[in-house]
Amino acid sequence: MSRWIRSFSTAASSLLADASHSLRQPSSFPVFRDVSPIRKLRRQLLQKDRTVGFVPTMGALHEGHISLIRQAARENTDVFVSIYVNPTQFGVNEDLSSYPRTWDSDMQKLEVLNKELADLKQEAPGRITAIFAPTSKIMYPTLPPSSEIDGEGSFVTITPLSKKLEGSSRPVFFRGVATVCMKLFNAVTPDRVYFGQKDVQQTVIIKRMVRDFLVGTEVRIVPTARAADGLAMSSRNVYLGDRRRSVGLTLHRALVAAEQAYQAGKIARADILGPARAITNRIVAEQQALSPTERALFEADYISLADPETLDELEVVDPSKGAVLSGAFKMAPLEESKPGEDCGLGDGKVPVRLIDNLILPSRD
Numbered sequence: 001m002s003r004w005i006r007s008f009s010t011a012a013s014s015l016l017a018d019a020s021h022s023l024r025q026p027s028s029f030p031v032f033r034d035v036s037p038i039r040k041l042r043r044q045l046l047q048k049d050r051t052v053g054f055v056p057t058m059g060a061l062h063e064g065h066i067s068l069i070r071q072a073a074r075e076n077t078d079v080f081v082s083i084y085v086n087p088t089q090f091g092v093n094e095d096l097s098s099y100p101r102t103w104d105s106d107m108q109k110l111e112v113l114n115k116e117l118a119d120l121k122q123e124a125p126g127r128i129t130a131i132f133a134p135t136s137k138i139m140y141p142t143l144p145p146s147s148e149i150d151g152e153g154s155f156v157t158i159t160p161l162s163k164k165l166e167g168s169s170r171p172v173f174f175r176g177v178a179t180v181c182m183k184l185f186n187a188v189t190p191d192r193v194y195f196g197q198k199d200v201q202q203t204v205i206i207k208r209m210v211r212d213f214l215v216g217t218e219v220r221i222v223p224t225a226r227a228a229d230g231l232a233m234s235s236r237n238v239y240l241g242d243r244r245r246s247v248g249l250t251l252h253r254a255l256v257a258a259e260q261a262y263q264a265g266k267i268a269r270a271d272i273l274g275p276a277r278a279i280t281n282r283i284v285a286e287q288q289a290l291s292p293t294e295r296a297l298f299e300a301d302y303i304s305l306a307d308p309e310t311l312d313e314l315e316v317v318d319p320s321k322g323a324v325l326s327g328a329f330k331m332a333p334l335e336e337s338k339p340g341e342d343c344g345l346g347d348g349k350v351p352v353r354l355i356d357n358l359i360l361p362s363r364d
């Protein structure tokens with residue numbers, strides 16, 4: 001057993017007694033439900049010159065989350081993962097109640113991953129050494145968490161970034177994300193925090209928040225993990241089913257068509273987004289022409305070509321800066337299913353918001 005694992009075991013076991021709100025502990029990592037015990041562990045690690053990489057999640061873990069943890073384990077001795085479905089980032093009519101919650105399988109996945117990390121040794125020296133799974137009473141100690149646009153509470157708002165793109169359809173989303181991330185960062189005080197490229201606007205907002213509030217952590221962005229067909233992995237994909245999944249892939253295909261236009265030397269908005277819009281409009285029309293048992297209706301909420309830092313829409317890409325291509329589709333519930341069809345969790349009745357993006361790199 002290496003020295004730091006041994007010293008972790010000692011630090012952790014002395015803390016298990018402190019973790020009065022901890023859940024059952026069948027795993028190689030303690031689960032903390034409250035702030036002070038995880039702070040205590042953090043202080044002990046600091047004294048031993050160990051580094052903490054923090055991966056905030058809402059659970060329902062998939063390969064995207066795992067890739068964040070792997071990178072955190074390559075760059076830190078200790079990886080803390082939070083699992084908390086944060087109510088304030090869901091609008092009042094959004095899918096908070098149906099958001100997938102899969103605690104047992106999440107713990108199993110983390111356990112398997114930790115064993116793998118132990119085998120990797122040099123390549124990825126870090127291990128998952130704490131799970132933070134707070135209750136809402138811990139995260140919102142004074143007022144109940146509000147999802148109302150003008151709701152009361154202590155919030156972190158990052159404007160105008162939070163009003164654009166996802167924010168125009170989900171007006172409280174980034175207020176909730178920035179607020180919960182600030183709380184999580186305050187609880188964990190990580191050396192580095194890990195976010196997925198899939199949620200590109202979230203990455204821009206978190207970087208801005210860290211900079212503007214002088215938060216002492218480094219923001220690391222991990223590439224989007226995709227299924228073999230290109231669909232960006234997402235916890236909500238379990239609701240898609242086969243039909244909506246294959247139609248939903250149009251989003252990725254549209255972005256790839258726009259990316260190819262940029263790679264071919266185009267820099268004007270119409271030339272880059274034109275191919276993406278053409279594919280999207282064609283598939284919308286094709287689906288509308290099909291019968292309710294065959295089609296998957298959807299609406300393209302936006303397809304955007306934006307500045308990587310301000311997220312302002314661009315008429316022309318400055319090749320020395322590059323750009324962010326992003327889009328969101330609203331996949332409607334299936335109208336009718338066929339016998340034996342895989343309609344996904346919820347029988348195809350749950351609307352699913354798909355987001356995706358590609359970075360257009362700078363070039364000389």
Ligand SMILES: Nc1ncnc2c1ncn2[C@@H]1O[C@H](COP(=O)(O)OP(=O)(O)OP(=O)(O)O)[C@@H](O)[C@H]1O
Pocket residue numbers: 056057058059063064065067068194195196197198199222223224225226232233234235236237
């Ligand atoms: N496919 C992916 N590739 C890389 N990172 C991802 C991917 N999906 C999610 N992440 C990242 O994992 C972290 C936690 O995300 P979260 O728990 O909300 O999962 P999610 O799959 O994004 O859920 P949903 O898409 O349903 O909102 C975020 O930083 C997010 O960007």
Ligand SMILES: CC(C)(CO)[C@@H](O)C(=O)[O-]
Pocket residue numbers: 056057058084086089177180181199202
């Ligand atoms: C960062 C986050 C965990 C905050 O709740 C969430 O927005 C997410 O999972 O991307």
Ligand code: BAL
Pocket residue numbers: 089199
């Ligand atoms: N990964 C983003 C979380 C959300 O859509 O609420």
